[in-house]
Amino acid sequence: MAGSSLLHPSPPTLINLNFRRGELGYFHSSTTTHLLNSKPRHCPLRCQSTSTEEPKTKRNLLDNASNLLTNFLSGGKIGSMPTAEGAVTDLFDRPLFFSLYDWFIEHGSVYKLAFGPKAFVVVSDPIVARHILRENAFSYDKGVLADILEPIMGKGLIPADxxxxxxxxxxxxxxxxxxxxxxxxxxxxxxxxxxxxxxxxxxxxxxxxxxxxxxxxxxxxxxxxxxxxxxxxxxxxxxxxxxxxxxxxxxxxxxxxxxxxxxxxxxxxxxxxxxxxxxxxxxxxxxxxxxxxxxxxxxxxxxxxxxxxxxxxxxxxxxxxxxxxxxxxxxxxxxxxxxxxxxxxxxxxxxxxxxxxxxxxxxxxxxxxxxxxxxxxxxxxxxxxxxxxxxxxxxxxxxxxxxxxxxxxxxxxxxxPQPPLLIRRSLKPDKLPGGYNGAKDGYAVPAGTDLFISVYNLHRSPYFWDNPNEFEPERFLVEKKSHVEGWAGFDPSRSPGALYPNEIIADFAFLPFGGGPRKCxxxxxxxxxxxxxxxxxxxKFTVELKGSPDSVEQVTGATLHTKNGLWCKLQKRSDIN
Structure with missing residues (x-):
C-alpha cells in the first residue's frame, strides 16, 4: 500500500503512457530500461534512461506553443527560480520522470517546469520535501489529484479533503x-x-x-x-x-x-x-x-x-x-x-x-x-x-x-519508487527552503501552486546517495554522515525497532511511503x-530473465510497470532437496 495515504498516483498532466496489459489505447510512451549503465540527456551520471542522444537544440512547433502558453497563463505567478522549459514531445519518447531527472541535474533541486497551460514546481530535495510533507503539511492538499480520483475513490484517504x-x-x-x-x-x-x-x-x-x-x-x-x-x-x-x-x-x-x-x-x-x-x-x-x-x-x-x-x-x-x-x-x-x-x-x-x-x-x-x-x-x-x-x-x-x-x-x-511522483497544491502562500545548492532565501510560492515531489529524483540523487543507481540492499545498514546543511544524514539508529528503513532514518531522502501526517x-x-x-x-525457485535487461521496457502511470510483462525462466533450485 505504498503511496500517499496508501498511494500517490502520478500527476494528471501526462499523456497516457499505456498500461502493461494493453488496455489503454490512447497515446503511449515507453522506455527501455537501460539500467545502471546509460546516460540521460543533460546528465553526466549513470542512470536509467531511454536515450543517449544529445540535448535538443531546437524545439518543434508544439514545444514552442506549449512554452509560450505556459508563460502567458502562469509564468509570472511563481516566484523567481530556475526554469526548465518542458518539451511536450518528450512525452512521446519516454515517461516524464526521466526528463524531470535530467532537468534536476541541469537546473537544481527546485525548479519551475513550464509545461503546456500550467507551470509546476518540481522538488528533488529532502529538505524541501520535508517542509512540504511534514513541517507545513496542512498548507498543502492533493489538488487536481482529488478531482481525478473522486469518482473512483470518493472520499477515501487519498482524494479526501x-x-x-x-x-x-x-x-x-x-x-x-x-x-x-x-x-x-x-x-x-x-x-x-x-x-x-x-x-x-x-x-x-x-x-x-x-x-x-x-x-x-x-x-x-x-x-x-x-x-x-x-x-x-x-x-x-x-x-x-x-x-x-x-x-x-x-x-x-x-x-x-x-x-x-x-x-x-x-x-x-x-x-x-x-x-x-x-x-x-x-x-x-x-x-x-x-x-x-x-x-x-x-x-x-x-x-x-x-x-x-x-x-x-x-x-x-x-x-x-x-x-x-x-x-x-x-x-x-x-x-x-x-x-x-x-x-x-x-x-x-x-x-x-x-x-x-x-x-x-x-x-x-x-x-x-x-x-x-x-x-x-x-x-x-x-x-x-x-x-x-x-x-x-x-x-x-x-x-x-x-x-x-x-x-x-x-x-x-x-x-x-511506487509512484515516482507525489503531487501537492499549496492552499496558501508559502516559502520553500532553498535546499541543497538552492537560493539562500528560498522560493516563494503563491496559493494554488502545483508541485511535483520527484521521489525518483530523491532516491537517485547523487548529492545524498552513494552509487545512487546501483542495486545495493546493504546500503541501508550503514550510517551516512551529512555533508549538507539542513539534512541530518542517514542513520538506522534514528528509528529503533523499525523493520524497514523509512523517511525518519533517511531524513526524507527516502520516501517509499511518503512522510508526515499523510504518510501511507x-x-x-x-x-x-x-x-x-x-x-x-x-x-523454492531460481529466476532468470527470459531476455536481456534492456528488453524489459517500462511504462508509468500511478506506478511503474513493464510494457509487456516481466518474462522470466523459473526452475526449481538445484541446491535444495
Missing amino acids: LDTWKQRRRVIAPAFHSLYLEAMVKTFRNCSERTIVKFEKLLERESLRGGKAIELDLEAEFSSLALDIIGLGVFNYDFGSVTKESPVIKAVYGTLFEAEHRSTFYIPYWKFPLAKWIVPRQRKFYGDLKVINDCLDVLIRNAKETREETDVEKLQQRDYLNLKDASLLRFLVDMRGTDVDDRQLRDDLMTMLIAGHETTAAVLTWAVFFLAQNPSKMKKAQEEIDSVLGQDGPTYESIKKLEYTRLIAVESLRLF VGDQFALMESTVALAMLLQ
Missing part, C-alpha cells in the same frame, strides 16, 4: 495494529502458497516433456497474488485470482486501468457532459465500478449484520490469529463511536483495494528484475531464507530475521506482504 482525511485517518490507522499484522502474515503465506503450488504444477508438466524450466510473466502472477491478499486482508473476500477469473476480478482490473488512465491523461475529458454515456471506455468504467460497489455493498451489509461494537483498545486485543474474519472491514464496522456510513466505508475499501494491489505487485516485479541480474545477491537472500524459514513458511517472528530479504524489497522501492497507513502491511511473497518464491 483535509477535514474528511483527519476523521478517516483517526478511524483507519488503529486498524493496522501489531496483532492484525501478525494475523495477516498467515494470509500472506496462504496466498503465496497458492502461487507456489501453481508454479510447481507447471514445472511438473514441463518435466514430463523433458524440460527443467518454465517461462512466466511474473508481473502478471504478482498482480494476481496481490489482489488475492488485499481481498482477504481488507474485505474478507477471496478473489481467487491466482487460479480463476470472475466478473468481479475483471471489474477490478478495469477500474485499476481507469485509475491509471486518469492519473496520466493530459485532458480530463471524462468531466465533459455526457462523456460517461458517449465514450465507450467511460461506459465500461462505470459498469465496472457498479460491479465492484455491488460486491462491496454485500460485504458491508454482511459485516454490519454481525457487528460486535466495541472500543478500539478491545478491538486491538482480539485474537486475530483465530478469528474467522480478521479483515480491516470487520475492524471498521465493529469500532464503537464511528459512523459506519456505507458510502464512506465503500470509499475506504476501494482506496485500499487500488492502492494496496498496484504497489505491492510492482515492488515484487522490480525486486525479481534486479535479483535476476545479480545472482550473487539472489544466492545471499536464499541462504538467509534457508537458515530462517522452516517447512511451515514465514511467520511474524521469522520476518524479523529476514533482514537481507526485507532490504531487497526496500532497495527495489528506492530505485523504482499501510506501509508495514505492504512491505511484510512483499517480504513473505519474495521469501517463499526464492525458497
Whole structure:
C-alpha cells in the first residue's frame, strides 16, 4: 500500500503512457530500461534512461506553443527560480520522470517546469520535501489529484479533503495494529502458497516433456497474488485470482486501468457532459465500478449484520490469529463511536483495494528484475531464507530475521519508487527552503501552486546517495554522515525497532511511503506482504530473465510497470532437496 495515504498516483498532466496489459489505447510512451549503465540527456551520471542522444537544440512547433502558453497563463505567478522549459514531445519518447531527472541535474533541486497551460514546481530535495510533507503539511492538499480520483475513490484517504482525511485517518490507522499484522502474515503465506503450488504444477508438466524450466510473466502472477491478499486482508473476500477469473476480478482490473488512465491523461475529458454515456471506455468504467460497489455493498451489509461494537483498545486485543474474519472491514464496522456510513466505508475499501494491489505487485516485479541480474545477491537472500524459514513458511517472528530479504524489497522501492511522483497544491502562500545548492532565501510560492515531489529524483540523487543507481540492499545498514546543511544524514539508529528503513532514518531522502501526517497507513502491511511473497518464491525457485535487461521496457502511470510483462525462466533450485 505504498503511496500517499496508501498511494500517490502520478500527476494528471501526462499523456497516457499505456498500461502493461494493453488496455489503454490512447497515446503511449515507453522506455527501455537501460539500467545502471546509460546516460540521460543533460546528465553526466549513470542512470536509467531511454536515450543517449544529445540535448535538443531546437524545439518543434508544439514545444514552442506549449512554452509560450505556459508563460502567458502562469509564468509570472511563481516566484523567481530556475526554469526548465518542458518539451511536450518528450512525452512521446519516454515517461516524464526521466526528463524531470535530467532537468534536476541541469537546473537544481527546485525548479519551475513550464509545461503546456500550467507551470509546476518540481522538488528533488529532502529538505524541501520535508517542509512540504511534514513541517507545513496542512498548507498543502492533493489538488487536481482529488478531482481525478473522486469518482473512483470518493472520499477515501487519498482524494479526501483535509477535514474528511483527519476523521478517516483517526478511524483507519488503529486498524493496522501489531496483532492484525501478525494475523495477516498467515494470509500472506496462504496466498503465496497458492502461487507456489501453481508454479510447481507447471514445472511438473514441463518435466514430463523433458524440460527443467518454465517461462512466466511474473508481473502478471504478482498482480494476481496481490489482489488475492488485499481481498482477504481488507474485505474478507477471496478473489481467487491466482487460479480463476470472475466478473468481479475483471471489474477490478478495469477500474485499476481507469485509475491509471486518469492519473496520466493530459485532458480530463471524462468531466465533459455526457462523456460517461458517449465514450465507450467511460461506459465500461462505470459498469465496472457498479460491479465492484455491488460486491462491496454485500460485504458491508454482511459485516454490519454481525457487528460486535466495541472500543478500539478491545478491538486491538482480539485474537486475530483465530478469528474467522480478521479483515480491516470487520475492524471498521465493529469500532464503537464511528459512523459506519456505507458510502464512506465503500470509499475506504476501494482506496485500499487500488492502492494496496498496484504497489505491492510492482515492488515484487522490480525486486525479481534486479535479483535476476545479480545472482550473487539472489544466492545471499536464499541462504538467509534457508537458515530462517522452516517447512511451515514465514511467520511474524521469522520476518524479523529476514533482514537481507526485507532490504531487497526496500532497495527495489528506492530505485523504482511506487509512484515516482507525489503531487501537492499549496492552499496558501508559502516559502520553500532553498535546499541543497538552492537560493539562500528560498522560493516563494503563491496559493494554488502545483508541485511535483520527484521521489525518483530523491532516491537517485547523487548529492545524498552513494552509487545512487546501483542495486545495493546493504546500503541501508550503514550510517551516512551529512555533508549538507539542513539534512541530518542517514542513520538506522534514528528509528529503533523499525523493520524497514523509512523517511525518519533517511531524513526524507527516502520516501517509499511518503512522510508526515499523510504518510501511507499501510506501509508495514505492504512491505511484510512483499517480504513473505519474495521469501517463499526464492525458497523454492531460481529466476532468470527470459531476455536481456534492456528488453524489459517500462511504462508509468500511478506506478511503474513493464510494457509487456516481466518474462522470466523459473526452475526449481538445484541446491535444495
